[in-house]
Amino acid sequence: MGPSGCASLADDRLNFRAGSTAQAIIYPSGTDDPDDYHRLIEASWVHLRDGWYYLFFSGDNCCGPHAHYAVLVARARHATGPYETYAAATANPHAALLVANDHWRAPGNNSVVTDAAGQDWLAYHAIDVRQPTFDAIDDSEGYSRRVLLLDKLEYADGWPVVKHHSPSWQPQPGPVAQ
Template identity: 45%
Template sequence: MRQVFYILIFLFAGGVHAQVKNYKNPLVDFNFPDPTVIKAEDGNYYAYATNTERKGEVINIQVLKSDNLVLWEELGDALPENPNWASSDFWAPHVVYNKKNRKYYLYYSGESNDKTIGKCLGIAISNSPEGPYIDKGEPLLCGDNFVNIDPMVYQDEKSGKNYLYWGSAHESIKMRELSRDLLNFKKGSEVKEIIHPVENSEIENYENLIEGVWLSKHKDFFYLYYSGDNCCGDEAHYAVMVARSKSPEGPFKKFKNPKGNSVILSRNKDWIAPGHNSLITDEEGTDWIMYHAIDPKDRSKGRVFLMDSINYKNGWPIIKSGSPSRKWLPAPQTN
């Protein structure tokens, strides 16, 4: 029986509210890499993505807005002014809310203007989830090549601690505790290497290079999602893996699927190189994985924005068929 896509629009003072019953990937059909999705204090959802160029305009950090996770409105550039330490390669943004000062903090990476070093991690702040975000004035961390990219902050409500996860360039995924104000590393804290790459040439190995961390808690476990190993281009070979722990500090145990690896989301005939995900929980408690992938029939669009639901089996997150969907499916419950 053919599924039908229903959209019921309610007009009310101050805007348009859309109640959506079904959805179909992609959510947006343009380049939107490394998507982070949050639910802001205003009740809306915001999605942030790596820099792009659209209609001749350079966008440092893309930002979209939705009230239902399906229909998205473009808001422009969340970081319209370059920081004083970088002018390009603004990658993999992540946004958190600071309840103490009611401000939003944008974590991202950028190419240092100092040509003797590589990528740096930066922090920018805004009064609004849509921006504009203003950089704090100096990078949090710099290093060689693209070691310091893909920042993700986890705020542990139970302990009150804040953790930064990051990493790439064939090195380990790293974690370090942040200060209470979210602007620096906690004094006396140390870097922990929590997931290590696995170097071999097997086609099913996506862990030669690992990056794109996302930490999420479900029941008794902290789940560490990560991606590898080549996100883009003609040789794109990318997938999502997962590990879990009883603590945000680890140790993390990797998932093992029937093929003996940690992959939970990989290519199919409709989509290739899915990965670099975030997670959002709808009003009924269902977790949704938000990620990018490439349409092999139209690579020119780049890495477009996709979404699929997560189920849990034997204490591990499972995505139906282990690959991205393309048919009409029930939408998240957001009202």
Template identity: 30%
Template sequence: MAAHSLLRTVLLALTLVVLSTAFSNPLPCTGECIDTHDPSLIRRTSDGTYFRFATGGGISIHTAPSITGPWKTAGEVLPSGSKINNPGADDAWAPDVHYVGGTYYLYYAVSTFGTQTSAIGVATSTSMDAGTWTDHGSTSVTSTTGDDYNAIDPNLIQVSGKNYLTFGSFWGDLYQTTLSSNLESWSQSTPYRIELNSTSPQPSEGAYVYHTGSYYYLFFSSGSCCGYDTSRPAPGDEYKIMVCRSTTVTGGYVDRNGQACTNSGGTLVLGSHGVVYGPGGQGVYDDIVEGSVLYYHYVDTNIGYADGDKVLGINKIDWSTGWPVV
């Protein structure tokens, strides 16, 4: 490992130790809160019902009267699997849900662990209820062996009439492109990199771009995400939530120290602390009750370390410093 990378790893580990006592615990979650990997949360406009979607199978649907529960099972988005002709079509990943013009758009990824044979798909519904989703298959944002990026973990943000899709994991980390006006297909705009962590072993994935005030904030998950029940990484190398910000949605994103996000930059937002281990797979939501919140999955060490043990976590965000603090 290069001296620069070693020094950064040591400094990050020390930072994690110092900050681990500063993080707030997640808000209480009631009902079915376990087996929630890479969650996406949204509140239905018609009746105020909260919906939670998560990685796995046909993308599970859970509903609740409030953002903290009690959550209950409500079916799947893709009970017959995705139309995308890729390995992993029956096990869709990383849903990202948005309400646009009376329709809910759910973006998802089809891939298998450790490969670049990946595609980003989209399904739509006017209610989000199970049985109402139409799968449109691939957006044509795809990747294959040898590409600069991996087409997984999609996230949509609309800015000035353009539909920006941020995605990626490993293989060059995080990229951005645009979708067509129909929100269902790629615009053919060449993807460009907006984040790269060149240290090891620190992959970046799970991008989520959020706008508030004068800045666009690029949240991402860094570190080892999975399989903690069989092999846990060195302390500090497990999943954690990082952020950079920019005055434009396309970049350049920098961390709190001014380090470019394309040059291994990133400010720690939430790491392991107490019984919370490996938080990641995050998003940001403006809740009518709790205000701005960071939602994510994590391992509760009192429950178990398996991927199926991942729990929904929600923390309120304080933006008073210009940076997200939970």
């Protein structure tokens, strides 16, 4: 059993330990604002760095011709929270870690990896505006062609930051490998 009776992983790391209880730690905004990425949330990833648990998650509509998706972040001193979203901390309901730009739409569904030099990187997918769908799939269903991207994470004032708050579109130095 984890802290406060919340869910804990079993030894196989695939299932929850018997007697565990799932605990919600963040909720959708519940607004009708079409620019609010927090209306639907999914694809969470927790990363511990410098005493903060960073909850990276994606918000709103990931796919199709009307995709409106972004990488969002919240932080807490304990794994089970309470979490404060970056949007709440900045008093900007539209604030996000990573949003679309002229080259990439709908960035999201992310994870964080740390390279051999201790540098954090955000791995995520986005839709290439030059080829948003697959050539071999009937586009009438709106299947998005999502490409895996990797951008460097920096930290400022206790929050993770991606340069320009949008996906890079030119070659960048990569992670350090062993």
